[in-house]
Amino acid sequence: MTDRKVGLEHGLTNYGDRDFSLYLRRSFARSMGYSAEMLARPVVGIAYTPSGFNNCHRHFPELLEAVKRGVLASGGLPLAFPTISLGEVFLSPTSLKFRNLMSIDTEEMIRAQPMDAVVLMGGCDKTVPAQLMGAVSAGKPAIGLVAGPMMIGRHRGEWLGACTDCRRFWARYRAGDIDAKEISAVEDRLAVTAGTCAVMGTASTMACLAEALGMILPGTAAIPAVHADRLRAAEATGAVAVRLIGSNLTPNRIVNEKSVENALRVLMALGGSTNAVIHLTAIAGRAGVELTLKRLNELSDTTPVLVNLKPVGNHYMEDFFAAGGMGAVLRELSPLLHLDCVTITGESLGERLASDSDPWVDRSIIAALKEPLERAGGLVALHGNIAPKGAILKRSAADAKLFEHEGRAVVFSSLADLAGRIDDPALDVDPADILVLQNAGPHSPDAMPEAGYLPIPKKLASKGIKDMIRVSDARMSGTAFGTIVLHVTPDAASGGPLGLVRTGDRIKLSVKNRRIDLKVEDAELKRRAAAEKAPAAKPNRGYGKLYAEEILGADEGCDFAFLRPRIGKA
């Protein structure tokens, strides 16, 4: 006999009479047509995030049915509940601004509603990090189920995958290579099914990192959204959620220093999204684990790139799945991983890999550890007098010819300034210059949009220039590419030195030395700092006020200060 609470008995609404509260709750639950037998079962909540503003989640109704099937067959009662959803391209100024709001929503609803375990259904870029952050903080048994990637589209014999090919074709359109009719045809064919972007962008990177952390079922990160295997994965996820009930296998235990390191290794091997550094830092931070850029560089230098997917390579997520997916990547990386990390099934990562029944791998897409695509990882952190708290460069998506380069800064003071002048035929710019964007970081009113992929000025693009060094405090879409220094921290809007750069200054990038420096005397920088205008007034109400007051820098995952536990040095 146990007095452990089950299902609807959890967290009663307070009417001052516990028995009355339970009686009332059961009565209202019965009004939904459930039998007494069903209402006596343990409850698996399902954080459910379809939205008319989220194309990536449009198959969620079918997936939900499969999750429920798994829960019911295993003796639980599945109860779906909505949280906000973040459809990447439908949010202004940027979805990152609302990631923390979604994490708060997820955490509070997991905690406030009567459930014994929870399935987190997410997929589009910020949804998976938001759900993991919320679940780590909530501390209840939880398992993720990701949307899975879109299938590729086709255009005049070419494959199209959102959104690397979106950018490729847009660049061709800007350069005058293709006309308005063709770009309109491409618009129709870029995103042709439900699911997340078809390349190793942020959504797919985060799905793979969720698997590396142990928070979703083995082998499920890369299953295409519309594949029957995804429905089977959903059913299995529901079943495992029931098995988690009563266990101490909570996300705050699964996410720990070792599993975060495993995820970082996987990020490097994938040549994954720069955004993942921010998200992983935030997820780890919720578990009290600090992810330092120094450690990132150590792991990057000792983890080869193994995966040949766009935007860095040639293939798409559906190819990755068919090539062996995350199981194959983890197997290759296993000598470098902490194999004792526990995963959501209760198995250790090592046990998972040992029990892998199909070790087949397509080497054209997933390279062997001994014969990698690149000897060192895809991302590198830089420091320097422009970025005292760091910056990120995706070296695997950059032009190595620009890695050791000094050039003249051409500065845009804001996104509006960039939009107003980048294509001005009178813009004084040369291919050897370094484009600098200020005031697009987390503390800016634009809340760190994916604007770090500054377009090549039209006058240079039309002459065939495809890449230049670009430096900003913004982010970059995981599907983009170029020699782009991002996440410069502290950002300009919080008083960082990036805001002191002026057109004509010299900037030196040295990837070899992990440096990015402004060649301007300290005294001159002090003079510029003293002459800076007072920052614009902050929002005085609502979520905008909370965001402006609590947002942390990229080095702390752009989380809110009050959501992070005190973090010890890792």
Ligand code: FES
């Ligand atoms: Fe949702 Fe790309 S728009 S993952």
